[in-house]
Amino acid sequence: MNGAAFEPLTSGLQTERRHFSILVYPFRSAFDQRAQIHPNQGNWRHLWSRFDDEAVRSFVDDTFFFLPHLREFLFTDAAAFTGQEADLSEMASRVRMASAKDVLRKTPKDVLVRLTLASEILSVHNPFHLVAQDSVATPPMAFRVEWIDLFLFPQDVAFIAFKISVDPCDAPSEHVRKLLCAIRPLFSPTVGIPLPKWRSATGMNLEGRQFVEFLLQGWTSVSTAGQADLETFIQAVQGPNDRPYTLTGDGQTYGDAFRLYTFMALPEAEWTERSAAPFATAWDRFVYEIATTFPLTDPAFFPHSRAAAKFTDDMLTLWDNWRAAILADHVVFAARSDEFTSNVLSHNVESDYFHLYMLSLFVKIRLNFFFGDLIQRNPSLLRNLFAARSIATSFIRFQNEFWFPEVTHKPQGSLLYDRFQSVHLNPSLYAELSEKINNLVSHLEQRYQLATAVLIALLVAPRTFQEIFEGILWLIDQAFR
Secondary structure, eight states: OOSSOOOOSOOSOOOSOEEEEEEEEEEEOOTTOOSSOOGGGGGEEEGGGGOOHHHHHHHHHHGGGSOHHHHHHHOHHHHHOOSOHHHHHHHHHHHHTOBHHHHHHHSOTTSOEEEEEOHHHHHHHOSEEEEOSSTTTSOOEEEEEEEEEEEEOSTTEEEEEEEEEESSTTOOHHHHHHHHHHHSBSSOSSTTOOOOEEEOTTSOEEOHHHHHHHHHTTTSSSOOOOOSSHHHHHHHTTSOOOOOGGGSHHHHHHOSBOEEEEEEEEOHHHHHTSOOTTSSSHHHHHHHHHHHOOOTTSGGGOOOHHHHHHHHHHSBOOSSSEEEEEOSSEEEEEEEOSHIIIIIIHHHIIIIIHHHHHHHHHHHHHHHHHHHHHOOOOOOHHHHHHHHHHHHHHHHHHHHHHOOSOOOSOHHHHHHHHHHHHHTTHHHHHHHHHHHHHHHHHHHHHHHHHHHHHHHHHHHSOOOHHHHHHHHHHHHHHHTO
16 A cells, blocks of 8 residues: 555454455456457446445555556556546546446456446345255355456456355354365365355355356357346256356366455454464464365364474464465465454455455466467467467567566565465466477477478479479478378
8 A cells, every 4th residue: 555544444343253255266268359248247347336435545545555567457447547536536436337348448458357246136145055965964154245356367367256254254263164165166076976055045046156157158258148147047057058168178177166365363362272283373273274174173184293384384474463374276364353453454455465366366377378278289380380479479478568576565565476476386387388488489480491491492493203292292291290
């Protein structure tokens, strides 16, 4: 944030416990194919539509956490604002009325577009209950979906993010762990074992993957019947339908489960009531249980002391009142509950730090897309060469526009971003991909130049019919192997 006075979005906290988790679903978008607006896209609004004027002011103030070129990339509207606070209210009133079509049409293609699902859709279905097949042995777990946002990054990378919180908000931490463990997978880990269902306040039952499919309508290259109503969509998918995105190669590779981003603040007494083993403190054990969603009361999940020590060493422990565990599929900020952590820290975790996380995840998924695109199964030398040149051009653009060695001057933010980059293996993936693209293009260019030289020699220099025939056979062999 900049030097302006900070007023948290949440005030008047009525409980010592505070929790939220953001479920992140990555997917390959058809962002450039947006000439026709899908019916479902009418459910999406400008991000600021769920903010009042004070929240907009706080949001714009938060964007100064980032370097100027990152502000323009992540927060186009906020970066464009240079006037007075009264002008900001007028601007917010105007952009709140913008439809998804207007936002897509007016926003440059080389920046992030963030939309939010219309609040009236969620208000009808909240609260949800996660219901297991054996609801007697595993009682339904209540939670609220506070918002659902769509992140459309450049180069076909996109995410759907659900912010959820336990209901009631003072539910014990073990309830949170069980909820995250059950809600995270989108595919059953074992054939024949169904996943828990999401039951809405209207009594509708749906799988988490079906909810994702509803939200994906119009944003992927997979064609689905347009349904703007969730219940109508769920009824339609019960019968035969086109292969959904989540069952495609990209869908199963990058979207087999939600990635989790969690904040929890608990009263200090709750730490002391826990067993610490095999960790040095009960707090470390709690963070491990939430981050892995493993119940350590089950001997099958009890870690070795060396694994516990490594987990503790890898945690980010900058301050005495909070710490963070940063894993590849789950980031957890755990704090002792007080006025600062429950209000200011939770706000920073959701605004500043979450955008750092999403930026690093965007880099991770884009690098993975590059690796997948490099796989060549076409027998044609020319087609493979043209494809490799196209990938090399996209990678150069990615290097110039979206590879950010530094994103903020805030020491804590820089440290967090470095940890996100490290856990996603982005620096090593970037170096390996750069070398692989250069080697592939160089190899195909050499084969193409050799084939071209032989063809010219055959056409220019006098040759016998036998030599010409053998030369043509060699060219055909080079072109298709």
